Amino acid sequence: xxxxxxxxxIEISDxxxxxxxxxxxxxxxxxxxxxxxxxMEEQKKERExxxxxxxxxxxxxxxxxQDLKEKESKGLDVGDLKKALTQLEAEAxxxxxxxxxxxxxxxxxxxxxxTISQPGFTKTIVNKPAARAKEELSEEEKDEKFRAFxxxxxxxxxxxxxxxxxxxxxxxxxxxxxxxxxxxxxxxxIWCINLEMEDKHNLMEHVAHQxxxxxYILELSKHLDTDPRACVGAFFSRIQLADEQYKAExxxxxxxxxxxxxxxxxxxxxxxxxxxxxKEREKRLGPGGLDPVEVYESLPEELRKCFDEREIxxxxxxxxxxxxDEAAYHMKRCVDSGLWVPDAxxxxxxxxxxxxxxxxxxxxEKDTEEENIYSTVEEKS
Numbered sequence: 001x002x003x004x005x006x007x008x009x010i011e012i013s014d015x016x017x018x019x020x021x022x023x024x025x026x027x028x029x030x031x032x033x034x035x036x037x038x039x040m041e042e043q044k045k046e047r048e049x050x051x052x053x054x055x056x057x058x059x060x061x062x063x064x065x066q067d068l069k070e071k072e073s074k075g076l077d078v079g080d081l082k083k084a085l086t087q088l089e090a091e092a093x094x095x096x097x098x099x100x101x102x103x104x105x106x107x108x109x110x111x112x113x114x115t116i117s118q119p120g121f122t123k124t125i126v127n128k129p130a131a132r133a134k135e136e137l138s139e140e141e142k143d144e145k146f147r148a149f150x151x152x153x154x155x156x157x158x159x160x161x162x163x164x165x166x167x168x169x170x171x172x173x174x175x176x177x178x179x180x181x182x183x184x185x186x187x188x189x190i191w192c193i194n195l196e197m198e199d200k201h202n203l204m205e206h207v208a209h210q211x212x213x214x215x216y217i218l219e220l221s222k223h224l225d226t227d228p229r230a231c232v233g234a235f236f237s238r239i240q241l242a243d244e245q246y247k248a249e250x251x252x253x254x255x256x257x258x259x260x261x262x263x264x265x266x267x268x269x270x271x272x273x274x275x276x277x278x279k280e281r282e283k284r285l286g287p288g289g290l291d292p293v294e295v296y297e298s299l300p301e302e303l304r305k306c307f308d309e310r311e312i313x314x315x316x317x318x319x320x321x322x323x324x325d326e327a328a329y330h331m332k333r334c335v336d337s338g339l340w341v342p343d344a345x346x347x348x349x350x351x352x353x354x355x356x357x358x359x360x361x362x363x364x365e366k367d368t369e370e371e372n373i374y375s376t377v378e379e380k381s
Contacts, residue, residue, distance in 0.1 A: 149183040161207040170236040177229040185214045196265035290337035
């Protein structure tokens, strides 16, 4: 037969009793509750004092027994220890009696909302994300790792760069968690620069948005010192539910990043154009290492006109009218830049030795005339 007697003495809640209309009900409930709490505190304090007393007595008793055994083994006087042991045994009897009194009080104490049930055990488990992996790589190792990563994931990287909605980006990174890394952010930056250099400005702005999202995730990972993959959900939840200030800061960073991309792309275009011009200039350099374009632009207007019309007689007359030093200076620069080649016709005649004799003689006469111009300049100087 089941014993239900223990359920008879349950102290109901402080605010469930019916009270007389003339009684201040809220004050009564407060007093009842305060009295119950104080009573429970007294019982708790009494139990704690008893536990401390029992623990202290147990340590004293064990130490006395140990000392008694050591002195008996050495044949020393143990009379005082035996008296102390007898006194401790008497105290142990009193402690047991006091414990029975406490248990009896606890048994007859009515249950209430705080004591009707007690947890058997409690356990708290906190899932801590994995810490960020820290790799010490050289620049060559980083470059090699980046190239291998891009080679394996280029298609996925471009798919992520073309996404627009936050939910789609979040889902994509959760499906491909290995993309949440520094290499992805670096590839998106390079892609943005290339798009801007190809004059695909709108597409660059779109990819730049995805790049900033990835950089925000990585910064959040550094701030929390956790794996970037664990920050994907947190970032996209925050950016979608964030206040206006956070969104404004995100947009400001995006605008600044796009401006830096435009500037960097222009710098690379200027550098490429300068490199092309430098190569063309090197190809143009004459035997003396001068650029014919630069030399031509530095010539007086009369000499430029001679070269424009390709008139040797006009050139001879112009040289004759100029001061000897100035004429020698300009003609030497023309020769060093390849703008004027005194023996050009002679060289062609030597290479075309199979031509008719009349043609060869005519060519030599013209070469002699050209050489005389340069010789005249040298004589004047």
